Amino acid sequence: MRVLVVGAGGREHALAWALRRSPRVEELFVAPGNAGTDSVAVNVPIKASDIDGLTEWARGNEIDLTVVGPESPLALGIADRFGEVGLPVFGPSREAARIETSKVFSKVFMQEEGIPTADFEVFQDFDKATAYLQKCPFPLVVKADGLAGGKGVSVCHVRQEAEDALQVIMEDRVFGDAGTRVVIEECLTGQEVSVLAFSDGQTVMPMVTSQDHKAAYDGDKGPNTGGMGCYAPMSLMTPELLDEIQRRVLQPAVDGLRLRGLPYVGVLYAGMILTPTGPQALEFNCRFGDPETQVILPLLRTDLADVLEACVEGRLHEMTLRWSKEASVCVVIASGGYPKNYRTGYPISGLDEVADLPDVQVFHAGTALKDGMIVTAGGRVLGVSAWGDTLTQAINRAYCAVGRIRFRDQHFRHDIGQKAFTEGVGM
């Protein structure tokens, strides 16, 4: 099988790493990739947003399966375009991807399908939205409708904060057209969990659950990031709870989309919050999570190429997913200053030293090759994943490797995985 992975981050390195282990994958390409994917696959210098370029290249190179990492090419219709020219692709169509790319679509869809989610209102008029705040209890949550790079959501404790959020989204248009409409919703409390699932449009199968650490600093302090680390399985998850999420969230979503003429092929990622009255869906994403993928795939025992192919061919029901009983963790090492301003181009040392550590795998997120050296090239630079019989063992292994990696101004959280012990049942 000749496989192409689209994207350039840690998620795509993890996908390429897992696919490389499949005996069925003869040739593996990543477009555009990074210095890490370069060691397991052939990097193809085409940007993930260049849909024409990717289509032409995949056709010319007789690609049997394309796996799309990020949401942006899906929002641009990569799956539709590949489909038109007969190229098998793992990832939803542009319309089906609206489950992530439009919060309004997603919330209305959840309401129509009876999927448990926070109560909400939609506004496209700034004055009406502001007026609505007068009669709302606080805290509440303001969300820009469209893609906003993880910055379009504000949890507001007082009215002024919510007015400011509306101003930024609807009037200043900081997120462009993503701010034409807003969702104002009830604020829920509880632990968050990422439930990713494989879908072939009919059958949906959850993966091992995980918990992300979004804040930049220890103790969940500081600004929100793309994710500073993750662990799996999520400590509060039980087979019963996962079954409930499957029945009340994942299956109704896949069924509801199919009934709307939007068969959903790809990863359906439910961002859940475990409230005192039960699990509620905060949002859907239309692709693998980053860094969730870097803790999930090391635990997958079934051949990933087989699973993805079964999804694309509409026969996921034939598959059984097998998972390791181990726990895993991923610690992100970022550039100092991230998620705000940071500098790149610094050489990274210690990668050779950790390359042979057992049960540890470094996934590159923002790296590049410069004059034969691996240098920093992004906000999130590396994701150090490790696994073990217990979460404690996995955490110790990961931080042991993190301690050997160095680059100028590096920053990482020291408490990745601790949520499992402080707020959950622990391991």
Ligand SMILES: Nc1ncnc2c1ncn2[C@@H]1O[C@H](COP(=O)(O)OP(=O)(O)O)[C@@H](O)[C@H]1O
């Ligand atoms: N209704 C809500 N109640 C409490 N917290 C929320 C709610 N909606 C979102 N959040 C918080 O905001 C974060 C981002 O919201 P989300 O809907 O996942 O948007 P995105 O990931 O697109 O920025 C969530 O992970 C959660 O921490």
Ligand SMILES: [Mg+2]
């Ligand atoms: Mg989210």
